[in-house]
Amino acid sequence: MKKWKKILLILFIGIIIAIVGGVTYLKSQTYAPTKDAQQVTQQATAESNWLYFPSEDKDKPMIIFYPGALVDPGSYSPWAQQLAKVGYPVYILNMPLDLAVLAPDKGEKVLSDQPKRDYVIGGHSLGGVMASRFAKNHPEQLAGVFFLASYPDEKGSLANQSIPVLSLTGENDHVLNHDAFQKAKKELPKATEYQEIAGGNHAGFGAYGAQKGDGKAEIKDQNEQVAQRLIAWLNEQVAR
Template identity: 55%
Template sequence: MKKWQKRLLWFVGVLVTLILVGLFYIKTITYTPTTAALEASQEATDENGILFFKGDQEKPALIFYQGALVENTSYSIWAEKVADAGFSVYLVKQPLNLAVLGQNKAEKIIQSNHLTNYVIGGHSLGGVMASRFAVENKSHDGLKGVFFLASYPDEKGSLANFKGPVLSLTGSEDGVLNWQAYDQSKKYLPKQTVFHEIKGGNHAGFGSYGEQKGDKPAQINNDKQQEEIADQLIDWLKTIK
């Protein structure tokens, strides 16, 4: 074997090893759903990793992008409640649980299910990427609204000229959200944006996956925060014509 071939094999071997180590590390730091979230997810249909909670086809469907390194199943509790109120929910499964790797994942859901009436949003990083998708597809007749859970749009996802309804939910005890960036991002939101703060809620409480690094302790239990998230989403969805 020639010297360059040996070097190439060595390089490939090192690269593969680094990738495997990286994947293992990501797996170890990924937040997994609580037992309650797993139980709620049993009400959904698993469509290649996408959890579909069926509601009324005549009402707006909700497409959701998970927070960074949080399994989508972790959002099943409020998703089930929203679906019970008649609004279908799609909890998207992102590559490596990172929405930044799957900004356009919603497109396949929209096309395969022939959605003509939907809203899109996400938690934390998921909300950022959902807003970017919304901007690129704002001319789509089916897009009716955008929502953020402990999240906000950046310049690439600016909704300043968006005509549809927008909802922004935050928790008063959120220790992960960059509050300065959140305040600055309001220039990228339209004047009709509805803001609501969940008193006592924290960042991890927008899902159900236990404590999150850097977060503050919630002053309400997860059941309470899940209920309020669902109530706020349902009330907002009811305003969409």
């Protein structure tokens, strides 16, 4: 074998090893749902692109949700199921390597599946950043946006949108960049509703246990509060 072919072969093998190693590492860092959340997840319709909690109500908008970075979609099942029970069908998107940044337009698949239905989009942490970008670029059926321990960046600015927006944070969240959160308020409508869950933390917006660098939760079930607050906001501000 010629020398240059050997060099190319070594480089190719090195790239493959690096890719496999990188994927394996990311998978090892992914936050898995708790046992209780896994049980709820089993009640969803699981497809390649999403976990779907259906609803018999055909009038209320559907929910498209972008998970946080390296968080398994099933971790959000507990509050998603509760939203579906009161009439809001929920699509929790599956992202490549559990990173919404790798598929920011994944929500288009939901809109293709439900072309005539209004939607509300939300996201947790990095997922919220990607969700705001999607909302900005797909305003036609957009009925509202919510952020769980998250905020928009300039590319996802909603400042000029006349839609309901909810920003929900936790008092003991040590993962959220609070300086960036404050600065990002200029990218949201002036009528944005800001709520803080007393004793809540970053990981409590899902059900996947403790998260590195996070504060300690001082409430038993933050998911229950997330569900209640989302339902109240949806009923009062979106589905009026």
